[in-house]
Amino acid sequence: MVFLNGTFLPLEQAKVPVLDRGFIFGDGVYELIPVYSRAPFRMDEHLARLERSLGAVRIRNPHAREQWREIVLGLIERQPWDDQAVYVQVTRGVAKRDHAFPEGVEPTVFAMSNPLVNPPAALVDDGARAVSAADNRWLRCDIKSTSLIGNVLLRQVSADAGAVETILFRDGVLTEASASNVFVAKNGRLLSPPKSNLILPGITYDVVVEIAQQLAIPIEFRDVREAEVRAADELWLTSSSKEILAVVELDGKTVGEGRPGPLYRRAWQGYQDFKRRVMRRESIPA
Numbered sequence: 001m002v003f004l005n006g007t008f009l010p011l012e013q014a015k016v017p018v019l020d021r022g023f024i025f026g027d028g029v030y031e032l033i034p035v036y037s038r039a040p041f042r043m044d045e046h047l048a049r050l051e052r053s054l055g056a057v058r059i060r061n062p063h064a065r066e067q068w069r070e071i072v073l074g075l076i077e078r079q080p081w082d083d084q085a086v087y088v089q090v091t092r093g094v095a096k097r098d099h100a101f102p103e104g105v106e107p108t109v110f111a112m113s114n115p116l117v118n119p120p121a122a123l124v125d126d127g128a129r130a131v132s133a134a135d136n137r138w139l140r141c142d143i144k145s146t147s148l149i150g151n152v153l154l155r156q157v158s159a160d161a162g163a164v165e166t167i168l169f170r171d172g173v174l175t176e177a178s179a180s181n182v183f184v185a186k187n188g189r190l191l192s193p194p195k196s197n198l199i200l201p202g203i204t205y206d207v208v209v210e211i212a213q214q215l216a217i218p219i220e221f222r223d224v225r226e227a228e229v230r231a232a233d234e235l236w237l238t239s240s241s242k243e244i245l246a247v248v249e250l251d252g253k254t255v256g257e258g259r260p261g262p263l264y265r266r267a268w269q270g271y272q273d274f275k276r277r278v279m280r281r282e283s284i285p286a
């Protein structure tokens with residue numbers, strides 16, 4: 001079952017008019033909320049980011065926070081899987097094609113939930129390959145917009161190379177990756193690009209920062225130059241579906257020792273423990 005404009009219905013019956021501005025202009029925003037053992041992980045943070053994205057693109061938020069929670073929870077309980085990825089999308093609505101905002105139009109709300117696919121154990125244990133590219137996206141990468149053509153083209157660069165991600169540099173400075181944030185480890189310290197208009201403020205990024213603080217791993221938020229990335233001891237990707245994933249090869253060159261490093265192992269374990277703790281606290285009685 002999926003959710004469309006107030007109703008839960010089978011996917012095959014969910015239909016949107018072709019003049020929906022999501023279809024015509026990519027005029028919408030979205031969220032992806034991971035769900036473990038039927039409990040949404042950091043739901044309020046994801047919903048806060050959705051609200052922020054809606055505000056940034058001036059789409060009227062059609063639901064109060066509590067209603068959003070009910071939609072997410074209602075969707076979860078209608079799926080057969082324990083671990084899920086809830087996708088929520090809001091577009092500006094259906095209107096005659098014209099760039100300027102239409103008046104009096106209801107936003108289109110669509111949500112679905114699929115099985116959550118985390119990286120397989122072999123990828124966690126052995127690390128992943130990535131390539132790099134120039135970050136040629138727009139200057140509002142902090143908005144989780146459905147206009148993802150920039151990210152799609154950049155992700156395809158790594159897909160074509162048989163790699164898991166494309167790490168992006170803008171003017172010689174690390175931004176993020178096509179669908180993840182990036183952390184760099186050097187000499188026992190973590191470096192991370194600060195939140196700005198050039199990166200998506202990842203919910204996993206915040207979790208990783210909290211874990212680093214809990215583990216007393218020093219972390220510095222500052223511009224990270226391309227040369228520093230290439231000379232890193234460790235390179236991590238973070239996202240709701242990847243959790244924390246070590247990059248062991250960038251553009252065909254070994255990163256650090258060529259295997260997931262000691263800080264990665266601590267942070268990855270910390271993330272699993274953190275998840276379990278949160279799940280125990282937040283789990284919904286059956």
Ligand SMILES: Cc1ncc(COP(=O)(O)O)c(C=O)c1O
Nearest residue numbers: 179180181200202203204239240
């Ligand atoms: C461009 C980009 N950066 C970062 C992230 C990570 O965000 P989160 O940790 O909230 O999943 C994503 C997630 O899909 C993304 O698309």
